[in-house]
Amino acid sequence: EPEVTQTPSHQVTQMGQEVILRCVPISNHLYFYWYRQILGQKVEFLVSFYNNEISEKSEIFDDQFSVERPDGSNFTLKIRSTKLEDSAMYFCAGTPSGVGELFFGEGSRLTVL
Amino acid sequence: GENVEQHPSTLSVQEGDSAVIKCTYSDSASNYFPWYKQELGKRPQLIIDIRSNVGEKKDQRIAVTLNKTAKHFSLHITETQPEDSAVYFCAASSSGNTPLVFGKGTRLSVIA
Numbered sequence A: 001e002p003e004v005t006q007t008p009s010h011q012v013t014q015m016g017q018e019v020i021l022r023c024v025p026i027s028n029h030l031y032f033y034w035y036r037q038i039l040g041q042k043v044e045f046l047v048s049f050y051n052n053e054i055s056e057k058s059e060i061f062d063d064q065f066s067v068e069r070p071d072g073s074n075f076t077l078k079i080r081s082t083k084l085e086d087s088a089m090y091f092c093a094g095t096p097s098g099v100g101e102l103f104f105g106e107g108s109r110l111t112v113l
Numbered sequence B: 001g002e003n004v005e006q007h008p009s010t011l012s013v014q015e016g017d018s019a020v021i022k023c024t025y026s027d028s029a030s031n032y033f034p035w036y037k038q039e040l041g042k043r044p045q046l047i048i049d050i051r052s053n054v055g056e057k058k059d060q061r062i063a064v065t066l067n068k069t070a071k072h073f074s075l076h077i078t079e080t081q082p083e084d085s086a087v088y089f090c091a092a093s094s095s096g097n098t099p100l101v102f103g104k105g106t107r108l109s110v111i112a
Helices: none
Strands: A005-007 A010-013 A019-024 A031-037 A044-050 A053-056 A067-070 A077-079 A088-095 A106-111 B005-007 B009-016 B019-025 B032-038 B044-051 B056-059 B063-067 B072-077 B086-093 B106-111
Touching: A005 A067, A005 A088, A019 A088, A044 A067, A044 A077, A077 A088, A088 B005, B009 B019, B009 B056, B019 B032, B019 B086, B019 B106, B044 B056, B044 B063, B072 B086
Parallel strands: A010 A106, B009 B106
Antiparallel strands: A005 A019, A019 A077, A031 A044, A031 A088, A044 A053, A067 A077, A088 A106, B005 B019, B019 B072, B032 B044, B032 B086, B056 B063, B063 B072, B086 B106
8 A cells, every 4th residue: 555655754953954854645646735743732734735836834834944846756844944843743644636534654753952 | 714622632441431532623614524543653544534414424433423513523432442542633624725624632541
């Protein structure tokens, strides 16, 4: 069964450093999302991406964040200058049609020191 | 935007008993209501979902009910087992590409 894959599984970085989290969605998915989950808290929407552009973003997704689909397969989330409060699990997710089940990746745990 | 409230935040039940988790939503345009189960350190996984054109859906020991008038929906787990122990999240979205908005989660502990 196809799965959403994410790398790295865990990244530790210093405050102020740039981080890129990568996701390979399921091949027939057209709508992509990044969510984050601070330890012990709820899953929070960051951004949705369709047809090579952002379709919606939350208040959390400020100028420090960006998303790209550089080569038609990978889907990346970049945090330009990390802050301590960016420490969280970041989940990539996708759907074929924009409604219905979200298929989550295993997540990338980001620790900012 | 949509706001989803979930209760209780923690729930402990004896093995074999039933568990009920409740959610309310604010956006009357929402029409898709999934429930996700998240085991420790794992990704959220869909366990059941319901759309606004039905009031109840059942899948073995799991059922979801929806009251659109009151804007609330509930997850019912019967004959609970220790492997049901996890965090459960409700969510809501409207049609189109509107992203899912999640509740804060309920940590269910099933005591053997």
